[in-house]
């Protein structure tokens with residue numbers, strides 16, 4: 001039997017790695033269909049030549065996201081791991097992050113040998129949940145909340161912890177704005193107003209300038225992580241305040 | 249949390265360890281119920297499924313935990329206990345699941361009771377099984393063998409039943425009734441294994457059908473639960 005146990009000093013020592021010593025962990029959350037997997041695929045395509053990447057997906061019912069990313073051919077399939085959440089995508093990123101932490105650590109450990117470069121960036125995609133789901137700062141160092149214009153112009157105004165306080169809010173698919181009767185510029189402006197100056201990025205994969213802004217932001221987070229200046233911020237589970245303008 | 253034994257009533261320890269809110273990835277587990285339902289079991293079969301587990305795979309796990317507790321409390325090597333469990337758990341998928349759950353549990357136990365000898369001893373193994381990991385906490389917190397066996401049985405029942413609620417159209421009150429209905433069997437199981445101390449006494453009572461379902465599940469791409 002290949003699986004005998006051996007005494008081995010501190011098997012989980014890699015989990016003790018924190019701060020700049022390990023890969024930057026970037027969380028990507030937001031409702032289903034807003035473009036989380038696409039954004040991760042985009043980052044893989046843009047960054048794979050300069051950074052060592054890994055991805056953890058939290059699919060709700062299948063390993064669809066992991067397969068989507070593997071099929072996209074932007075990253076070695078062995079670097080993409082799927083975590084089952086037992087229909088609890090929110091729990092898996094917030095109140096019991098164990099399965100995700102273990103997946104991220106295993107991924108990092110698998111690429112931590114003397115003969116391979118360690119990972120620089122591990123992206124964790126949450127199973128698309130509702131507007132209240134955000135990552136625990138014990139799981140990710142920094143997080144992106146993804147909305148899209150097709151969800152309606154007032155979603156950003158409605159707020160919520162991710163929209164208001166994620167490190168970056170992405171308003172995705174701005175190319176679709178004209179088709180769904182949404183003013184993308186206004187949506188970004190209103191989101192910025194709800195975020196007390198935290199960054200908002202209007203993104204579409206069809207416009208390289210917006211993609212460049214996204215990768216620049218990620219590179220900046222990695223730089224902060226490496227100098228030890230990145231302190232994980234918790235968007236929190238609650239809305240911080242209510243807005244004074246009326247909306248549905 | 250330097251002295252884990254200080255001032256914690258055993259009832260509270262048991263409640264803590266049995267609580268689904270314990271962050272040990274319990275929400276990823278279905279006690280192999282997901283593939284069992286896919287293979288054709290229906291809602292009405294769940295109570296029988298739970299009882300079958302208590303008589304077979306869960307009995308092995310409970311007995312392993314009790315024997316490991318004895319070894320840890322006596323300062324003995326748990327290696328032979330682990331080996332006895334592995335020999336009685338023929339499904340590689342079930343062994344992998346148990347070891348992954350152990351890792352999840354030990355990372356928590358290592359944070360909560362880092363200096364206790366049993367947690368240190370078990371954490372030094374490369375991939376202990378869940379029963380041995382639970383025994384490490386039980387030994388650190390002075391839990392009795394019967395209580396540990398009840399914990400293993402109870403947790404298994406709750407894991408399958410709460411997964412049933414996610415997988416089938418059921419009334420949660422009915423499902424809690426199934427849990428209550430299984431409690432006497434849990435208690436009987438605990439009574440039967442609590443006195444065991446030697447690895448060779450761990451019963452070899454697997455359930456080939458459950459093991460086959462566990463294997464199938466490990467290779468499916470459409471699943472809600474990890475196992």
Ligand SMILES: Nc1nc2c(ncn2[C@@H]2O[C@H](COP(=O)(O)OP(=O)(O)O)[C@@H](O)[C@H]2O)c(=O)[nH]1
Nearest residue numbers: 032033034035036037038039128173176204205
């Ligand atoms: N038009 C357009 N569609 C996009 C863009 N980004 C993603 N999509 C599409 O949005 C759909 C959902 O994307 P996906 O990444 O699977 O969303 P997820 O559920 O959040 O992971 C897919 O059909 C994508 O092709 C974009 O920038 N523009």
Ligand SMILES: [Mg+2]
Nearest residue numbers: 036037065125
């Ligand atoms: Mg996705």
